Amino acid sequence: MLWDALTLQLGYNATLVAVGATLLGVSAGVTGTFLFLRKRALVSDAISHATLPGVCLAFMVLVAFGGDGRNLPGLLAGSAVSAWVGLLCMNWLTRNTRLAEDAAIGAILSVFFGLGIVLLTVIQTMGVGRQAGLEGFLLGSTAGMLWADALIIAAGGAATLLLVLIIRRPMTMVAFDPEYAAARGLPVHRIDLAMMGLVMAVTVVGLKIVGLILIVALLIIPPVTARFWTERSDRVVLLAGLAGGLAGYLGAALSASAPNLPTGPIIVLVSFGFFALSLLFAPVRGVLAAVLQHLKFQRRVHIRQGLLALAQGQKIYEPLTLRLLTRAGLVRADGVATEAGKARAAKALRDEKRWEVVRADQAHEATAALYDGLRDIETVLTHDQIIEIDRQIGGPQGVPT
Amino acid sequence: MSGEEFVPLSLTPLLIGTFAAIACALPGNFLVLRKQALIGDAISHVVLPGIVVAFLLTGAISTWPMMLGAAGAAVVAVVMIEAIRRLGQIEPGAAMGVVFTTMFAGGVLLLEQTDTSTVHLDVEHALYGNLESLIWLDAVGWSSLLDITALAGLPPELSRIALALIGVTLFIWLFWRPLKISTFDEGFARTIGIRTGAVGMALVITAAIAAVAAFDAVGSIIVIAMFICPPAAARMMTNRLEAQIAWSVVFASLSAIAGYVLAGYGPLWLGGADAVSAAGMIATMSGLILACAALWGPCRTRAGAPSTA
């Protein structure tokens, strides 16, 4: 069953949903990346909640003019307008009052959503028969998706991707360093608005499939996931698109393969699965890698510090240092240095003195900047340079370099 | 309106709405000042999975397990956000977004998977509660306030939210100084021996308790709106924390009362027949108050603090 779903053989509607979800995932991942890099990920939360009053108003207008209240383009247009109004309100609050962005986001999302609920209850009392579809916009409903709906989603997603492609450079620059971008003459405020506009477009397009509460997940989780795997912004964009698209596709297929598996939540959970794997296992930035690296680093610091203390005949206070030295065979159980320990300690002390010479000497300025207390001097100076320094220090020669 | 009509039908919803609004606005003041306003948003989203899990475990709609489940979910969410933020070196907003959307999705999925058609448990109820139905059927008028048998018939939501309000107030009163100092200047707080991490966690747990108790009665919209809108509006009225707290209580009560009255009677005045969602209207009113404060509040703009760069 799942295999049938993955190979798009579960019938017309399931295929439509899978294709739509994949496209949505790609465009949400790509667009969300810029928001995430700009450190404004939760703005999407405000935008998505702010669509609700627009959907309701559009429905009321459509019905008032005798049309079909469930006309998807009409409802999406309404949601876009109210999301845009919400966005402008939020921007105004952060620019003209003392409110921080998070408070502005929270205020807009709760107030617009509250207003939307009021309008929803108004619609329920209007006695119009066909309002049932509106609740679907909260959590998405793919059950009755039409060919025309899928076309709109596909076209919207493609248009968003195209726009992102066109303005990706200025958006990256603004996300990375807004002040520098402004100094370069870029209209930072307008680029920000364009970024939000794209997020709004993705939100509106995604309302039908995942609903307004969960679209936020598709805008945030794939970029965060992608960030674990690369340090280059263009690759984050690509990987986020990939992660989002894959989550959309797998999620839609999974949800079609069994009853009672709503599409939106499944897509989000698949997406989170990718995130969790990346958080734990990504090289360098992943938790596992970071923990191992930190332990290694801590050991180096303690051993080095212990050796220096030994060389200067100081008492070692840290139990961890003592334990590490003992385990390395540099110190006996009673805290006295072994022969190997004495040799390593003498070497460490001499290296420290060599570093002191290097750091006091203007000629070695670039080398001196590399000092961090741990780096072996052999890795930054040639053998001849070290001999020259030893001559300046004087004292017993013959300490191995 | 006469007491015979007001007391049984409107008094208890009004009181519950007002208590819920204040219980959320009080910790909201500190959340907004700490730039953690969206913790309220995150908490209110994860209440749904908490309740569903509690329902699955106990197999019944009973209040206390559900409130425990919701509070547990809030704590799990906060711990997860913090863990993801630190372990993954991700900015707090994004970490929050990852956690609460995922948990919400999990809640919706569980809800779909279980048969809840026989019980009153659905997403819409979770979102906007049912304030209008919390009426006091045993009351016949103002005199019922002194009638022990009638008082016993008060909706249980009222005592729960009152209890939560008392708890929140006590917490803020007791830990006023550590809260204030660690919010203003965390480094200094630590040098005088305040455990800032514990204070922050206690604040979030208090907020979660307020959210869960309020959520039970009024749904999650009021919760988010009250965490943020009254404190944000209050901040623009004064430059003193004590006064800000007082303003936020006034604004929260005002939103609750005006919202409830408008939702119940507004449509009638406009010639409509039925009331609209009280929870939604309360959130809308708090937004209007915030808009007024943002336009005319005496302290609405940032102080001329020199840039610290």
Added chain:
Amino acid sequence: MLELAADKGVSVAESGVDDSPLAIRGMTVSYGQKPAVFSVDMTVQPGAMTAIIGPNGAGKSTLLKAALGIVSPLSGQVTVFGAPLEQQRARIAYVPQRASVDWDFPTRVIDVVLMGLSRQLGLLGRIRARHMARALDCLHRVGMRDFADRQIGQLSGGQQQRVFLARALAQEADLYLLDEPFAGVDAATEKAIIAVLKSLKEAGKTVVVVHHDLATVTDYFDHVFLINTRKVAEGPVAEAFTAETLQAAYGGRLATAQIDQISRALG
């Protein structure tokens, strides 16, 4: 040959550790994979005014923050007046670098100074007339008495710095730690602050200041502590603040002309 800390070995480590106002042993602090402070020992002399100096990014503020437990070190021990830090919190007052505070916070100048009394007031103690009088007196000592009712963000940088000094005064501590108090303040503020610090010293208090301006070291301080990730030198200004130690701490980063100027000033 340079006479550097490492050569002194045992004697440095053991002199006056027991009752020093602030003794740091084997302190290493790291942000990520590069230590900002590496294996540093420090022994602050009681009743002295000590400057912590070193180039940008040398770990001056980090050392202070780690000593106060604001950042957690990778290794190292701190004692304050011979006892662990946690038992001696009441005897320390700290003036942070200005950047670390929320300037938009709804609080007045007098409220900030009253925060300095919070240990005495406890959780629920009422602020009484004598507390208020003391807070106002502290504001008076830094010349900010007239600003008591202003919101903290409405002050200039120098004025804010003075308010934080007043808060530290209100703590009535024995050890005062200040992080770059003169960075970016006007001349009047600098004079006011140094006058207060000198009066503290006269009252027998110990003062430690992270300091940036080499030109004023000899005027303001009697002890210096030079750091550049590692300790470079420590001692009375006349002994430890020399062309050689400066060269060792700043390396190529300090122009030779500057060092000449300072050594001439030192005679």
